[in-house]
Amino acid sequence: MKNEPVIDVRNVHKSFKNVYAVKGIDFKIFKGQSVALLGPNGAGKTTLMEMIEGIQKPDTGDIFINGRKWKGNERDLHRIIGLSLQETRFIDRLTVTETLKLFAAFYELGQARVDEITRIIGLDEKTRSYVVNLSGGQRQRLALGIALLNNPQILLLDEPTTGLDPNARREIWSILGSLKKHSQTSLVLTTHYMEEAERLCERIIIIDKGQILKQGTLAQLVEENNGDKVIEFAIEESGTAIHRQRLESEFQIVWDDNGDKGFITLSRIENQLPEFLNVLNRNNLRLRHLECRRKTLDDVFTSMTGRRLSE
Amino acid sequence: MNKADRWIHQKQLIQLISAHFKEVTRQPAVIFWGIIFPILMALGLGIAFTRQPDIVRHVAVIEENADKSAEIAENEKTESLIDHFLETHASKTAGSDGRPPQYKITLTDEKLGNTTFIFTKTDWRHAMVRLKRGNIGIIMDEKNGRIQYHFDPSNTDAHFSYLKLSKIFNPNSAPYEVTSDQETPDQKSVSVRPLTVPGTRYIDFLVPGLMAMGIMMSCMWGMSYGMIDKRAKKLLRRMVATPMKKSYFLISLMTVRIAMNLIECTLLFFVAWLVFNITIQGSVAGLLAIFLAGNIAFGGIAIFISCRTDNTEIGNGLVNAVVMPMMVLSGVFFSYHNFPDWSIPFIQKLPLTLLTDGLRSIFIEGAGFAGVMFPTAVLLSIGICFFSVGLRFFRWH
Numbered sequence: 001m002k003n004e005p006v007i008d009v010r011n012v013h014k015s016f017k018n019v020y021a022v023k024g025i026d027f028k029i030f031k032g033q034s035v036a037l038l039g040p041n042g043a044g045k046t047t048l049m050e051m052i053e054g055i056q057k058p059d060t061g062d063i064f065i066n067g068r069k070w071k072g073n074e075r076d077l078h079r080i081i082g083l084s085l086q087e088t089r090f091i092d093r094l095t096v097t098e099t100l101k102l103f104a105a106f107y108e109l110g111q112a113r114v115d116e117i118t119r120i121i122g123l124d125e126k127t128r129s130y131v132v133n134l135s136g137g138q139r140q141r142l143a144l145g146i147a148l149l150n151n152p153q154i155l156l157l158d159e160p161t162t163g164l165d166p167n168a169r170r171e172i173w174s175i176l177g178s179l180k181k182h183s184q185t186s187l188v189l190t191t192h193y194m195e196e197a198e199r200l201c202e203r204i205i206i207i208d209k210g211q212i213l214k215q216g217t218l219a220q221l222v223e224e225n226n227g228d229k230v231i232e233f234a235i236e237e238s239g240t241a242i243h244r245q246r247l248e249s250e251f252q253i254v255w256d257d258n259g260d261k262g263f264i265t266l267s268r269i270e271n272q273l274p275e276f277l278n279v280l281n282r283n284n285l286r287l288r289h290l291e292c293r294r295k296t297l298d299d300v301f302t303s304m305t306g307r308r309l310s311e
Numbered sequence: 312m313n314k315a316d317r318w319i320h321q322k323q324l325i326q327l328i329s330a331h332f333k334e335v336t337r338q339p340a341v342i343f344w345g346i347i348f349p350i351l352m353a354l355g356l357g358i359a360f361t362r363q364p365d366i367v368r369h370v371a372v373i374e375e376n377a378d379k380s381a382e383i384a385e386n387e388k389t390e391s392l393i394d395h396f397l398e399t400h401a402s403k404t405a406g407s408d409g410r411p412p413q414y415k416i417t418l419t420d421e422k423l424g425n426t427t428f429i430f431t432k433t434d435w436r437h438a439m440v441r442l443k444r445g446n447i448g449i450i451m452d453e454k455n456g457r458i459q460y461h462f463d464p465s466n467t468d469a470h471f472s473y474l475k476l477s478k479i480f481n482p483n484s485a486p487y488e489v490t491s492d493q494e495t496p497d498q499k500s501v502s503v504r505p506l507t508v509p510g511t512r513y514i515d516f517l518v519p520g521l522m523a524m525g526i527m528m529s530c531m532w533g534m535s536y537g538m539i540d541k542r543a544k545k546l547l548r549r550m551v552a553t554p555m556k557k558s559y560f561l562i563s564l565m566t567v568r569i570a571m572n573l574i575e576c577t578l579l580f581f582v583a584w585l586v587f588n589i590t591i592q593g594s595v596a597g598l599l600a601i602f603l604a605g606n607i608a609f610g611g612i613a614i615f616i617s618c619r620t621d622n623t624e625i626g627n628g629l630v631n632a633v634v635m636p637m638m639v640l641s642g643v644f645f646s647y648h649n650f651p652d653w654s655i656p657f658i659q660k661l662p663l664t665l666l667t668d669g670l671r672s673i674f675i676e677g678a679g680f681a682g683v684m685f686p687t688a689v690l691l692s693i694g695i696c697f698f699s700v701g702l703r704f705f706r707w708h
Contacts, residue, residue, distance in 0.1 A: 028408060054552075055548060055552070055708050056708075066330050075554050078552060078553055078554045079554055081552070085548060085552075086545075086550045087544070087545065087548055088544070088545045088546060088548075089546060090544075090546060090549075091330060091333075091334050091546070092334075093333065093334055093337040093338065094330055094333060098329075098330065098333065099330075101326060101327045102327065102329075102330045103553060105322050105323050105325075105326035105327075106550070106553035106554055106555040107553060107554060108322070110555075130337075146549075150553075196422060223563075230679060242668075289638040297700075302542055
């Protein structure tokens with residue numbers, strides 16, 4: 001039983017009127033794993049998520065939750081899944097406690113669980129506030145609280161921190177962090193924040209244009225290819241093709257879409273940086289901008305697509 | 312289903328009802344528009360239409376010799392009957408700026424309200440223009456010593472004027488009391504007994520109509536808007552991602568509506584009873600039955616029309632498309648019997664007409680439970696049909 005995946009997505013396709021949203025995606029998620037579906041807006045993350053949640057049906061392909069399909073098993077599957085949708089709004093003039101109680105009733109849970117959840121999401125002082133008066137971060141924590149009510153085996157979060165300020169985001173992360181520590185819940189979340197994926201998930205699936213670009217642990221993704229460091233630079237008069245050619249003969253450079261910024265991925269920065277500067281010198285190129293740093297998921301994404309995740 | 316399961320399901324339903332009830336009652340505007348506004352409307356309309364205002368009617372009197380010179384007229388004829396009557400019995404106001412003088416006669420009647428006739432002397436051409444413009448309804452002239460009345464026989468208002476005028480000018484038949492400076496030719500007065508028993512006033516007609524309209528409006532707007540809004544907010548989608556029973560969601564919405572409508576109608580009746588002393592002449596059980604059936608009918612229609620869209624503007628259009636024709640046709644404010652005969656059977660089958668007529672039959676005609684069985688059954692079936700179809704096609708996502 002241990003090897004049976006809790007979520008098994010098999011060659012799933014989905015298109016809408018004008019959009020081919022998901023073009024053949026496969027993956028398995030095992031018990032206790034945390035997986036991030038990382039990709040820019042419009043990558044097909046939400047559509048994929050909604051198919052896992054049973055809200056959308058795949059055109060072709062299958063999705064198994066605990067070895068079962070959605071059809072005919074809705075009521076049972078709803079009991080073991082907790083989810084938060086992208087931007088759900090609850091009933092404006094219901095208090096935090098009343099909202100939790102309403103959803104608790106759907107799961108046959110009582111006041112004790114409501115109190116427990118209120119503590120977990122840190123809304124103890126807001127129990128009597130109307131939902132409409134909560135801040136964005138508090139509302140998102142309430143949505144997370146509702147997702148956690150039934151102690152789900154599988155937790156599906158669609159962009160849990162999009163649009164939140166850094167503080168509110170960190171609060172959500174810490175709730176999810178402690179959940180991971182104390183339970184065997186399998187977590188799938190979609191995000192376009194690489195930091196979120198890095199922090200919360202041991203496995204990351206990068207999705208773009210309805211397909212999986214790459215997947216693996218953070219270390220695997222970052223260290224694959226030529227190393228885990230990055231030089232990001234911009235040169236004056238970078239627009240001329242000759243300059244580019246001269247540089248490209250020595251280094252593997254990825255230019256960003258505007259063509260004014262270049263990225264070089266390397267593993268031994270202490271040797272390669274002086275070399276890079278030498279090349280510039282020899283060619284009489286002057287730097288306008290230079291930055292050396294650890295490679296991020298954003299860089300991985302950029303090196304593969306020429307675009308940035310946050311675009 | 313064992314006992315524990317049943318309790319759990321009831322708990323779902325109770326929580327849903329409680330949540331929806333709070334959602335509705337915590338909007339102060341809902342209380343105003345849903346409950347106080349209909350009462351104000353009943354008071355306003357009731358007072359406006361129940362007290363008889365003075366009726367003022369204009370009458371044109373043709374001067375045969377308007378275009379002849381005064382001398383010739385003097386020679387040809389003695390003073391006409393109408394002139395004589397007006398000179399002796401009416402109060403005369405001199406016309407300013409060369410306009411002809413006006414004569415005023417007021418018939419006082421405490422029971423039916425006063426009627427004032429204002430007579431203006433004019434010629435045929437002007438009289439016809441004023442008649443066509445609707446300024447006057449009746450024209451009087453005199454031929455061979457007899458008074459003639461000219462009016463459109465299909466104009467009931469002119470008929471009314473004719474009947475009254477003919478009695479003043481022909482006092483021997485059945486004279487009214489005429490108040491003017493002089494005494495009436497004949498003081499013999501005929502007593503008029505207007506019908507003022509409860510149930511025949513406009514307010515008695517209006518209150519059941521307002522109740523029916525309130526039920527329709529509250530169900531259609533309240534429920535449709537609530538569902539569409541929750542769909543747009545993705546709250547429906549979130550709710551059905553739990554083991555919630557879908558039908559409970561809709562049943563709870565309807566339950567809350569019925570409760571709100573019951574409060575609204577009760578208050579409306581209470582105020583109308585206090586102010587206008589209206590009564591329920593028929594069966595209270597029948598009243599409750601048709602009230603419930605009406606709620607279920609409009610609740611079902613509301614669920615049906617809002618079962619797909621997530622756009623509140625489309626929802627507004629759909630609700631209007633259902634509500635507006637019935638508001639006009641179903642005789643909430645005025646009897647639908649003024650519509651052409653061929654349309655009456657159709658109008659009578661509209662849900663709002665069924666509800667309005669049913670409520671009225673109990674309030675003012677004293678119908679019993681059996682009397683409203685038919686409309687109740689029809690309304691119930693309408694509700695159940697639309698509810699089932701709506702639930703079948705309901706878009707939760």
